[in-house]
Amino acid sequence: MKATQFFISTLKEAPADAEVRSHQLMMRAGMIKRLGAGIYNYMPMGLRVIRKVEAIIREEMNRAGAVELLMPVVQPAELWQETGRFDKMGPELLRVKDRHDRDFIIQPTSEEVVTDIARQELRSYKQLPKNFYHIQTKFRDERRPRFGVMRGREFTMKDAYSFDRDPAGAARSYEAMFAAYKRIFDRFGLAYRAVAADTGAIGGDLSHEFQVIADTGEDAIIYCPTSDYAANIELAEAVAPAGGRAAPTQALxxxxxxxxxxxxxxxxxxxxxxxxxxxxxxxxxxxxxxxxxxxxxxxxxxxxxxxxxxxxxxxxxxxxxxxxxxxxxxxxxxxxxxxxxxxxxxxxxxxxxxxxxxxxxxxxxxxxxxxxxxxxxxxxxxxxxxxxxxxxxxDLRNVVEGDPSPDGKGVLAIQRGIEVGHVFYLGTKYSQAMNATYLDETGKPRLMEMGCYGIGVTRILGAAIEQNHDARGIIWPESIAPFTVVICPIGYDRSAEVKAAADALHDELRDAGIDVLLDDRGERPGAMFADWELIGVPHRVVISDRGLKDGKVEAQGRRDEAATAVPAAEIAAWVKGRVQV
Amino acid sequence: MKATQFFISTLKEAPADAEVRSHQLMMRAGMIKRLGAGIYNYMPMGLRVIRKVEAIIREEMNRAGAVELLMPVVQPAELWQETGRFDKMGPELLRVKDRHDRDFIIQPTSEEVVTDIARQELRSYKQLPKNFYHIQTKFRDERRPRFGVMRGREFTMKDAYSFDRDPAGAARSYEAMFAAYKRIFDRFGLAYRAVAADTGAIGGDLSHEFQVIADTGEDAIIYCPTSDYAANIELAEAVAPAGGRAAPTQALxxxxxxxxxxxxxxxxxxxxxxxxxxxxxxxxxxxxxxxxxxxxxxxxxxxxxxxxxxxxxxxxxxxxxxxxxxxxxxxxxxxxxxxxxxxxxxxxxxxxxxxxxxxxxxxxxxxxxxxxxxxxxxxxxxxxxxxxxxxxxxDLRNVVEGDPSPDGKGVLAIQRGIEVGHVFYLGTKYSQAMNATYLDETGKPRLMEMGCYGIGVTRILGAAIEQNHDARGIIWPESIAPFTVVICPIGYDRSAEVKAAADALHDELRDAGIDVLLDDRGERPGAMFADWELIGVPHRVVISDRGLKDGKVEAQGRRDEAATAVPAAEIAAWVKGRVQV
Structure with missing residues (x-):
């Protein structure tokens, strides 16, 4: 793609209300544009990242056997009254009346609707297990929206819901989703931890948060560097001190x-x-x-x-x-x-x-x-x-750094994280409230065992940036970058050689399935480089007359200290050897 | 894909409230599921069609130089007050108050938001022309939702908006969109007409409806079979009779x-x-x-x-x-x-x-x-x-069949159509109301000339079915069918030969990039065939022990009267030769 056929809009300064780095950088890089409090337009540059995030999620959900459908944004209140959430949920649930004065809600989540589908469609044990997911716009009327896409009001989530015959089946569905989430987060190229979380009233140990590691994260992640133990602060167990109680030595x-x-x-x-x-x-x-x-x-x-x-x-x-x-x-x-x-x-x-x-x-x-x-x-x-x-x-207290790990394999450390995914065993909470039963082999109705599995699609963008940025801008992991490679020709409109070399490289990389953009805007080199460092494209190739005279072009990774001179004739192969396709 | 990894749910009878054939067939084929009046869940089978429709639209919009972004579903009332539509629009505009009692609307269309983006982002003539589009969920609170996805309340549309320096530029943008729409509708594989429509107060001749031809359509399309004249009934000109007025022969x-x-x-x-x-x-x-x-x-x-x-x-x-x-x-x-x-x-x-x-x-x-x-x-x-x-x-009257064509190239005929797309020159209606100006070469602010271009994504499904069905069910055009090929093995679980042949064909077609489904549900042949005829998959291959004994399998197109016996060894090549990839 050529830059002039796309839309690039960068800002020197972030708006004053952008408190955190990811919000500032997304605004400056032209990824989002504020429409109202906690409501953003996703500009072309940001939408490309969202689409890549969605594609990875979709591929791995499908691979794990989940089936995609699409549930509505505007949902009738009746189902939410069945579970009591229409009344129980606070003002973060956006309620609306239609022209006939009937109650509706703008979906913050879809347990009710998917359970309604399941109780109508999944009637026999032969149809179970089944896992339905959708990627949909949600609304949560936060009292104080902030941090850009990290705590917005309108956002996109992937929500999956599994239906099983019994708790053992639900545990298998849970494990399948847990494995899919690991593949998804691996493919995002983000440092993350799957952190055991509290299951609340349901009990059991089937709840994990997927936390993207970032110093600025709101959540404390407890982990053991010498084992695979990880839990959130609510759950992480503080074990009794080794050695027991010493004998008294002082008088009261x-x-x-x-x-x-x-x-x-x-x-x-x-x-x-x-x-x-x-x-x-x-x-x-x-x-x-x-x-x-x-x-x-x-x-x-x-x-x-x-x-x-x-x-x-x-x-x-x-x-x-x-x-x-x-x-x-x-x-x-x-x-x-x-x-x-x-x-x-x-x-x-x-x-x-x-x-x-x-x-x-x-x-x-x-x-x-x-x-x-x-x-x-x-x-x-x-x-x-x-x-x-x-x-x-x-056990009444939060763990602290240095506490023994509950698995006995070391001591605990703490780091900060941003929760972007959650897998959760729901049990029969919703199937009971909505009488979602199937008929077992003996023809007896039984409640379905459910699990729910969310990923904050738009939140991923903020978390990825909190984890990956420097003073110059965003550093996207390659798999979710808006473009994988940017070609920066110097003098594209002046020099036939530069134009020919840039066009040829663009076409060859594009034809090889690499997501490449050629910056034909005619910006000065400094401004052009600053834009792409701000936007955070992983690979940059600079083509100039001066370089071409020596038969060279310059290639530089977004994290590289300096550029590498590459023979012009080899640059396409050089890039292909360095990017994922 | 295997059927057991997917979700198939067919009905013998359509619900009583499904008045039109497309609604009945979408319900029976398990494409949609009613959640409320005019609000549907898109079930996995229906969502596959939507995704194919969206992919074609996206490819052709991008090819035409339009840039995708994403505007929110929930939009602040302020912008709608600027254009006066917050008050002027009737109860079909769903209005909602947030927790702070501020007014919002659930978007039925996005002229206001995109014009707000344009007036902030497109400041110089150098940035024009620009065409932004999005594919987004919309809501229109119809007084009487009906006909399934054809007149629902929540639906998906592609909306594009072009911004130009002057009317001549806007006309070029219009022509580019008109050409893109023709490619899109050609690729859908639907019989359609681009029909000149009235531009109302704006004047000019830059308004066309894209009408899918269907006997059950609500709109009358006027066209000339011997020329390319086509217009809707509001616009089609009734020319004066040739020959003028005869002399009086009777007394009053x-x-x-x-x-x-x-x-x-x-x-x-x-x-x-x-x-x-x-x-x-x-x-x-x-x-x-x-x-x-x-x-x-x-x-x-x-x-x-x-x-x-x-x-x-x-x-x-x-x-x-x-x-x-x-x-x-x-x-x-x-x-x-x-x-x-x-x-x-x-x-x-x-x-x-x-x-x-x-x-x-x-x-x-x-x-x-x-x-x-x-x-x-x-x-x-x-x-x-x-x-x-x-x-x-x-000219005061509707044209009738047999009227002379206004282009002088024949006589007019009338057919019925379903409007699924509209390209429209807006002029400065919105840029004026919202003061969306750019600076021209002399530094003078000038109003942007706009056009808007919609396609009803979910409506396409209904229109395609109204045009393409028979007594047995839907007949999808190949490009938007939920699956291109279905393999129906008879005795998949009983016969190792049948299973091996079906699996091999499935894998070979899948690896060739063909969207193939293998029906491994173990249904009886009659029920299995009826399901796929109802769902409307274009190509079916039946593999049975009896056929394999003679080295044959049976292939049948959805519109074919009878099956063709094809040598088993050649079936993959045979199918590949008949489908688009």
């Missing part, structure tokens, strides 16, 4: 800590490591009657080490807290502890509470904790001596 | 015609041909003051031959009627004619009216018309003798 002592209401301040005052302190967190749970009124509240004390953070997902899995919890009110805290926060602890309670102790805290001795007396802490506290052995010990 | 006579209030009844009573009668149509126009109140109404008498129909689009082009007209009220008719409809005519008016005479009527002599007296008509009426020569003569 109530120590004045005036104005020191945090573990860090107390440790600094006392000249002790923060790892010697224990943090007290007070939660409450409410029992409701049938009318939804609170009939009884229970107060819980959770203990984690001073340098550790409570993991609320993990807390929510402890017996008694599974139904949901809240932080206790000041009145509840005063009632049970007789003290204000900052000095709370498990010793000398005014009124008994349920105590849940993190595994690490259960293995501590001679620890520091609040004394339930303002401006005072205990030092030298020991389990079984100064307070009873803990009743309930659980 | 007032004749009783009791109860005969139509031309047909009067002609029958008098034993005269209907072509001897003249029909009187009474219109009115209103002059408004600035507040929009009527200050003066004018009554018009339009005369067309008794067997002709008034063409309101043509009437709207006559001086005095251009601003819009209505049919006169009974009071207005009584005031001017002193008579009730059925007996009105141009002779002996109670109060003068503006008279507009169709070209054919102006050439009549000895004609019959109402006498402005209930139960009476005149016979033997003649211009210049019984009433003044007509002041205004115009």
């Amino acid at each position: 002592a109530k120590t004045p800590t005036p104005g020191k209401a945090t573990c860090a301040d107390v440790a600094a005052l006392l000249g002790l490591p923060l790892t010697q302190t224990v943090k007290s967190l007070v939660l409450a749970t409410d029992a409701l009657d049938e009318a939804g009124d609170i009939v009884k509240s229970t107060v819980w004390l959770l203990l984690v080490r001073g340098d550790h953070d409570l993991n609320e997902v993990k807390a929510g899995k402890v017996e008694g807290l599974k139904g949901g919890f809240r932080f206790a009110t000041p009145a509840e805290i005063d009632e049970h502890f007789g003290c204000k926060p900052g000095y709370l602890g498990p010793i000398g309670l005014k009124k008994p509470v349920q105590v849940i102790v993190d595994r690490t805290v259960a293995a501590m001795s001679d620890f520091v904790c609040g004394a339930n007396d303002v401006d005072h802490h205990y030092t030298g506290a020991n389990w079984g001596r100064d307070l009873p052995e803990p009743d309930v010990v659980a | 006579a007032k004749t009783p015609t009791p109860g005969k209030a139509t031309c047909a009844d009067v002609a029958a009573l008098l034993g005269l041909p209907l072509t001897q009668t003249v029909k009187s149509l009474v219109l009115a126009t209103d002059a408004l003051d600035e507040a929009g109140d009527i200050v003066k109404s004018t009554v018009w008498l339009l005369l067309v031959r008794g067997d002709h129909d008034l063409n309101e689009v043509k009437a709207g082009k006559v001086e005095g009627l251009k601003g819009g007209f209505r049919f006169a009220t009974p009071a207005e008719i009584d005031e001017h004619f002193g008579c009730k409809p059925g007996y009105l005519g141009p002779i002996g008016l109670k109060k003068p009216v503006q008279v507009i005479v169709d070209r054919t009527v102006a050439a009549m002599s000895d004609f019959v018309c109402g006498a402005n007296d209930v139960d009476h008509h005149y016979t033997g009426a003649n211009w210049g003798r019984d009433l003044p020569e007509p002041d205004v003569v115009a």
Whole structure:
């Protein structure tokens, strides 16, 4: 393709509202153009990347046996009322009434519609398993859209939904999708991790996020560099310290800590490591009657080490807290502890509470904790001596760098990631709500076991750029670059030799199936090179009269420090040898 | 592909609400599945057709130099307020408010957004011409969605928009699109006509509809079988009869015609041909003051031959009627004619009216018309003798079969068509409303000249089927068939020979780039054949033990009366020789 037949529009400066690098670079490279908050036009340069991303996804989904269909953007509310999501979902669900005042939604996801298709179309066990997917425009009315395509309102996703006879079948479908996702992300040419994630109420271990590694990512990825363990922060297990609890060496002592209401301040005052302190967190749970009124509240004390953070997902899995919890009110805290926060602890309670102790805290001795007396802490506290052995010990905290890996094969490290894919075992959540059954061999109706599998198509663009850019612009992986090779002739309109060489190279690469663009715009070399470095095309060939006099052209990869002089007669073969087709 | 890896779902009966053949067949063949009124899931079989249609459109649009981008489905109301369409468009425009109570619309078309892009991006004459297109989901809230994908609410369209410096450039862009459309429709393999259409207020002759020929089509296409003249009924010109007006031979006579209030009844009573009668149509126009109140109404008498129909689009082009007209009220008719409809005519008016005479009527002599007296008509009426020569003569009527072609190269014929494409010169309608200017060579801002070019992607499916089907099902043109070849093995699971032959043929055709499906479902032959005839795959190969014993397989085109026995060793070459790749 020639540049003048295409549309190239670059900007020197990114607009002020572009906060992150990928957003800035996509705007500057003319990939997207803002239409409204979180709503973008995909300009020709950006759309080429989207099409390449989609093609890879489609090929691998088809290879994995999934079947593509297309479900509508505008969906009737009735199905969403069947699952209760029409009411349960917040204002991020865009609701609309048609001319007859009937309710519709603009799809943020299609579980309801695909389950409706399945319950009508998949009637016999002979038709299972089946995996339907579509690549479609979605809308989620984010309260604060930001980061360009990373958290937009209108975006494109690939969503797949599997239907199986039983959990074992669903696990096989899940594994097939997991393998397909690995092929897809490998082909994208991005550094990524498949990270175990929490399955919430469904249980089981069939949930993985596909995270593109990027320092700017919003998510923490926990992994073990010496094994293949990887999990997100909600799930990554903090195992009990090796070696168990040391014997007490100190006596319990109530120590004045005036104005020191945090573990860090107390440790600094006392000249002790923060790892010697224990943090007290007070939660409450409410029992409701049938009318939804609170009939009884229970107060819980959770203990984690001073340098550790409570993991609320993990807390929510402890017996008694599974139904949901809240932080206790000041009145509840005063009632049970007789003290204000900052000095709370498990010793000398005014009124008994349920105590849940993190595994690490259960293995501590001679620890520091609040004394339930303002401006005072205990030092030298020991389990079984100064307070009873803990009743309930659980994994309550986020892991930290250096924690032992749960697989016993090393220690954990943390990196940042951007979630761009998710595979998830749904169980019968939707098939039950919508009565999606099939008839088994005995003619008995049984609920279908479902899985769902998403990839944020437009989000991939942002994540790829967050991972791959430099001061000059984007560095696209070859498989999803808008063009694979750009030919930059210097003096295309002036020099017959340059034009002939550029045209010949363009035609030969194009005929070899290489996605090549010839920049015939007549820009000055500096501006032309800057454009293509900003846009991030992986390979560039510069053809000039000066080079041709010596029988040479210059080739340079987007990550290369310098250009390579290549004999003009060999350049086509040279490029072909370096690109994927 | 194997059938068991795909999804095939056929129905014996079409649902009761499927009124037209294409809708019935798409439902029965499992191409679409209803989600709501005018909203369909595109099932895997239907989506394959859509993808082939899109691929052809994309190739030819790119070849014509158009550049693909993607504009959003959900669009902010502001741009639509700039052109006034947010208020002017009726309830077919689906309006929605976001969580911040801001107005948005679900796009039925994208002139506003593309003009907004153009006014920001195309700033210099050097950047023109430019043609942007997208293939996107649209929504039009039809009051009464029907005919399946032919008049749905959510549908897919290709929309292109050209931007030029001046009308001459716009005409070149128009011609390029016209040529691209011809290539596209040729490649679809459909019988179609490019039909000149009315340009309305813009004027000029740059508007064509691409009509797929089908007896069931809603539109009348006027064409000349002996030339390339084709126009829609609104536009097709009815030329004045050759030879002019004959001399009077009869005296004017007032004749009783009791109860005969139509031309047909009067002609029958008098034993005269209907072509001897003249029909009187009474219109009115209103002059408004600035507040929009009527200050003066004018009554018009339009005369067309008794067997002709008034063409309101043509009437709207006559001086005095251009601003819009209505049919006169009974009071207005009584005031001017002193008579009730059925007996009105141009002779002996109670109060003068503006008279507009169709070209054919102006050439009549000895004609019959109402006498402005209930139960009476005149016979033997003649211009210049019984009433003044007509002041205004115009083309007021729809053409009929046998009318002379306006190009003088034969007579007109009429056939039915389904509009699936439209190319249209927009002029500066949108660039003016949105101030989309570029700077010319002298640095002066000038409005861009625009054109718009649509193809109804999903509608193509319906139109193709209306044109190509028989009692057994759909007959897809090869280029857009869901599969090109289906292999039907009989006893695939029983016979190793059949399986080996079917698999080998499948692999060889697939490797040759032919879109082949092997039906491995294990259906009985009758049901299997019926499915593929319903689905409409162009080529079928049946492989059976009985045939293989004689070294033969059976090949049959979807339109063939009978199968052809082909030596098994030659079948791959035989198929390759018959299909496009």
